[in-house]
Amino acid sequence: MIRVENLTKKYAGGEAVRGISFSVEKGEVVGFLGPNGAGKSTTMRILTGFLPATDGQIEVAGAKLPEESLLVRQRIGYMPENVPLYPEMRVEEFLEYRGRLKRVARKGITERVGLVLDQCGLSDVRKKIIGTLSKGFRQRVGLADALIHNPPLLILDEPTAGLDPHQIRSFRELIKDLGRDRTILLSTHILSEVEMVCRRAIIINRGKIEASDTLANLAKRVQAGALQIEVKADPVGAREKLAKLSEVGGVVELNRVGEWVSFEVTALPGKDIRGEVDGLIKREQWPLRDFRREKARLEDVFVELTQE
Amino acid sequence: MTRAFWTLWKREAGAILLSPIAWVLLTCMALINGFSFSQCVAYLGQGVREFTVMQIYFYIFHFWFLLIILVPILTMRLFSEEYKTGTIEMLLTAPVRDGDVILSKFAGALSFYLLLWIPSLLGLAVFQVVTHQAVPVAWIPLGLSYLMVTLVGMLYLSIGLFTSVLSKNQAVSAMLSFTIIALLFFTGFLSYLVRDPGWREVLTYIFTLEQMRSFSAGQFDSRPVVFYLSGTIFFLCLTQRVMANRTLKG
Numbered sequence: 001m002i003r004v005e006n007l008t009k010k011y012a013g014g015e016a017v018r019g020i021s022f023s024v025e026k027g028e029v030v031g032f033l034g035p036n037g038a039g040k041s042t043t044m045r046i047l048t049g050f051l052p053a054t055d056g057q058i059e060v061a062g063a064k065l066p067e068e069s070l071l072v073r074q075r076i077g078y079m080p081e082n083v084p085l086y087p088e089m090r091v092e093e094f095l096e097y098r099g100r101l102k103r104v105a106r107k108g109i110t111e112r113v114g115l116v117l118d119q120c121g122l123s124d125v126r127k128k129i130i131g132t133l134s135k136g137f138r139q140r141v142g143l144a145d146a147l148i149h150n151p152p153l154l155i156l157d158e159p160t161a162g163l164d165p166h167q168i169r170s171f172r173e174l175i176k177d178l179g180r181d182r183t184i185l186l187s188t189h190i191l192s193e194v195e196m197v198c199r200r201a202i203i204i205n206r207g208k209i210e211a212s213d214t215l216a217n218l219a220k221r222v223q224a225g226a227l228q229i230e231v232k233a234d235p236v237g238a239r240e241k242l243a244k245l246s247e248v249g250g251v252v253e254l255n256r257v258g259e260w261v262s263f264e265v266t267a268l269p270g271k272d273i274r275g276e277v278d279g280l281i282k283r284e285q286w287p288l289r290d291f292r293r294e295k296a297r298l299e300d301v302f303v304e305l306t307q308e
Numbered sequence: 309m310t311r312a313f314w315t316l317w318k319r320e321a322g323a324i325l326l327s328p329i330a331w332v333l334l335t336c337m338a339l340i341n342g343f344s345f346s347q348c349v350a351y352l353g354q355g356v357r358e359f360t361v362m363q364i365y366f367y368i369f370h371f372w373f374l375l376i377i378l379v380p381i382l383t384m385r386l387f388s389e390e391y392k393t394g395t396i397e398m399l400l401t402a403p404v405r406d407g408d409v410i411l412s413k414f415a416g417a418l419s420f421y422l423l424l425w426i427p428s429l430l431g432l433a434v435f436q437v438v439t440h441q442a443v444p445v446a447w448i449p450l451g452l453s454y455l456m457v458t459l460v461g462m463l464y465l466s467i468g469l470f471t472s473v474l475s476k477n478q479a480v481s482a483m484l485s486f487t488i489i490a491l492l493f494f495t496g497f498l499s500y501l502v503r504d505p506g507w508r509e510v511l512t513y514i515f516t517l518e519q520m521r522s523f524s525a526g527q528f529d530s531r532p533v534v535f536y537l538s539g540t541i542f543f544l545c546l547t548q549r550v551m552a553n554r555t556l557k558g
Contacts, residue, residue, distance in 0.1 A: 048401045074403040084394035086319070088326045100315040101402040145398070 001026050001153050001183040002047065007056035009042050009207075016042040018207040019056070026152075029179040031194035032187040034204040035306055040187040041081055043204070044157050047185075048078045061153045074103065077146030081157040083138055087131030091122055091141055094130060095148055102149035112148060120144040120174065136167040143174070154178065156186040160193060172197055191298045201298070203305050210305040218301045227277055228254070230262040230290035239263065241280060247271040262290065312404045313412050320386075320416025329381065330420065337374065338427040344370035345431035360446065365428070366453050366524045372517065375460065376489055382421060383468025384482035386413045387551075391476040406551050410544060414469055421461045425454065449526035456523040459536035460516055464489050466543035473550045492516075 002024040009017040017039045024030050034040050045051040047060055049069040058065040061075035086094060095113045104112050117123050120140045125133060130141060139159065146154055159175065160168045175197055178184065188194060194201050195215060202212040211218060231238060235253060238261065242251045247268050254262040267273040274293060281288055324330050348364040365371065390396040399409065464485075471484035496515030499508050512518060519532040 045397070050397055050401050070403050070405070073401055076401075078398075078401045080394065080397045080401070082394060084396075084398050086323070086395060088323060089319075097315060097319055098402065101312060101404055103311075103403060 001028070001061060002185065003057075003059040004043075004047070005057040007043065007046065007058060008054045009039075009046060009051070010054040015207055017046075017053075020204065020207070020209045022202050022209060022212050024183060024185055026183055028200060029175075029184045029198045030186075031198035031201040032185055032204065033189065033191070033194060033201050033302060034187075035189060038204045038306075039207040040204060041157055044078075044155055044185075044187060045080075048076060048155055049073050061151075074149070075151055075153060077149070077151040077154045079142045079146045079154075079156045079159055081161070083142035085130050085138060085141060085145075087129070089130055090126075091128055091130060091133070092117070092126040094141065095144055098145045099148045104149050112150070116144040116147045119147065121170070135162050136164070136171075139163060139167070139171065143171075147178075152182060154182055154184045154186075156184065158188055159186055160188065160190065168193075191302055195298050203302060205306040211301070215298060218298065227265045227267070227273060227293050228262065228290065229265065229277065229281070229288065230260055231281060231286040231288050232259050233261060233284065233286045235261045238284075238286065241284065242277070245273065245276050245280060247273045247276055260289065310405075310408060312408045313415075316404065316408060316412035317415050317419075320413055321419050324382075324416060324420045327385075329385075333378065333381065334424060334427075337378070337424050340370055340374055341428045341431065344368050345428070345435075349435065360449065360524075363449075363521065363524045365431075366457075366520050367517070372493065375457075375464070376486065376493055378424070379421070379461070379464040379468050379489060380471075380482040380486040382417055383465055383472055383485060384478040385472070386417060386469055387472040388476055388478045388481045392478075406548055410469070410547050410551065414465060414544060417465050417469070418462060421465060422458065425457060446526065449524055452523040452526060452528060453520070456520050456532070459533060460520075463536045463539040463543070466540040466547070467492075470543045470547045470550070473547050 002022075004023065005021045006019045007017055007021070008015065008019050020039075020043070032040055032044070042051065046053045046065070047058065049060075049065055049072050052066055060072045063071040063075065065072055089097065092113060095116065096109060099109045099112055100106075117126050120143050122137065122140055122144055125137055130138065133141065139162075143156075143159065146156070156175070160171050163171060172193060175184065175186065179197070186197070198215070200212070200214050201218060203210045203218075235256060239251050239253060242248060242263060242265055249266045249268045251266075252264045254264055256262075265273060265277060278291075345365060347370075348368065351364060352359070387396070390399060400406075467488050468481075468485040471488065472478075472481040474484065475481050492514065493516055496511060496517060499511035499515055499518075502508050502511060513531060513535060516532075519529065522529060523532075
């Protein structure tokens with residue numbers, strides 16, 4: 001659906017995007033992650049034909065940019081950051097206007113508007129003036145606009161920014177739902193959102209792609225999955241024995257309470273050390289009162305990949 | 309014309325009519341027009357025979373002053389507002405050509421501009437009602453006068469459209485177009501001062517006031533028509549060039 005090779009975007013002040021390559025296949029829901037100012041919005045604006053790229057090959061929805069920009073724009077539904085809308089128009093009127101611009105057949109337009117109003121939960125406010133709507137509803141109008149011509153590919157730039165927790169939840173459900181029969185690329189810096197909605201993530205930082213993989217594989221890449229144990233043992237001796245285990249990457253003593261000492265044991269990338277550590281504790285017959293593993297979260301991946 | 313053009317034109321015209329600017333402008337125009345028309349009539353009432361009321365009306369200071377001020381106010385928001393609020397991104401990621409966007413904005417502003425001149429025609433009707441006389445209307449001078457108003461408006465509006473695409477700031481756009489339009493208008497007056505006949509001839513080509521005087525007297529001249537139309541096309545093309553670059557940041 002999307003194929004990008006060596007995409008570069010230069011501004012007068014420097015480079016926003018530095019030679020990135022990635023692709024999104026049909027039917028995928030992909031999260032586009034990165035800290036603020038990483039180049040997410042710039043990349044999305046280029047993919048939608050709004051900004052010209054300085055260099056690189058881009059193919060979106062089967063058409064090349066910038067040569068076939070009209071065709072690309074016909075095939076994508078784009079929801080820009082902050083959802084700019086005409087405040088003086090009514091919801092229904094606005095969607096009809098957008099439908100006509102996006103070449104929805106004259107006959108089917110009323111039906112199509114009704115459908116997306118329903119889909120986005122806007123039926124109650126269809127006659128309201130956009131300027132008077134709350135942020136959550138405006139966001140929905142933006143999504144309805146992206147959907148009005150029934151595009152196979154959705155590009156959403158921070159679709160849940162500025163919503164309250166209830167709105168975010170219902171918005172995510174909506175996006176999940178849409179992902180069943182469409183390809184979606186959505187950017188965000190809220191990581192839990194990606195974990196809930198996407199199957200794959202592309203992490204971008206300072207204009208470069210740091211990682212592009214499924215969430216499960218990404219989690220394996222970091223030294224998360226740290227194990228916390230608390231045993232009754234000689235702190236120095238126990239630490240040495242733990243460190244000698246073949247799959248252990250590091251041992252840090254956390255604190256001592258009386259004779260009890262607790263350690264954080266980290267695994268080498270991709271290893272599960274629970275069995276090995278358990279074996280050692282049993283061999284040494286250390287009394288044990290805490291044994292738990294933190295699951296690797298996308299947040300750990302993100303921080304590790306994008307830190308200075 | 310494409311379907312996109314009509315859809316966009318409708319939205320442009322709608323946006324102007326739904327803004328308070330439209331109604332303030334219409335009211336002010338009607339007020340100043342009425343005032344200047346009554347002055348023309350008062351002037352003729354002193355027994356002047358060499359001019360018609362239309363000739364004086366289109367030559368009088370109020371008219372031109374209004375025209376130079378009015379166009380920047382009308383055009384300043386066309387692009388600047390869309391850049392400021394970000395709606396330009398939504399507009400240009402729909403499958404529409406840049407040309408359709410530019411022409412529809414131009415046509416929308418032109419439609420409202422023409423609407424603004426309707427009250428001036430009412431002056432004639434009021435005149436008939438008040439004096440209980442069937443005033444003979446000279447249709448050709450009248451038509452030519454309004455043709456000239458339209459042509460001048462087209463050039464000035466295209467200048468305003470061009471300056472609007474240059475900045476996010478409406479005040480900056482308005483000031484830029486006001487400066488260009490005022491310079492263009494007042495340069496014509498130099499033909500009174502310049503001694504070199506070659507230059508004087510060049511200056512008369514762009515001397516809007518003199519052209520208006522001959523048109524309102526019923527004398528058609530194709531040179532101003534060519535000048536205003538080509539000027540309009542020139543500025544519309546410039547607008548397209550700037551828009552294609554999308555380099556606007558400030």
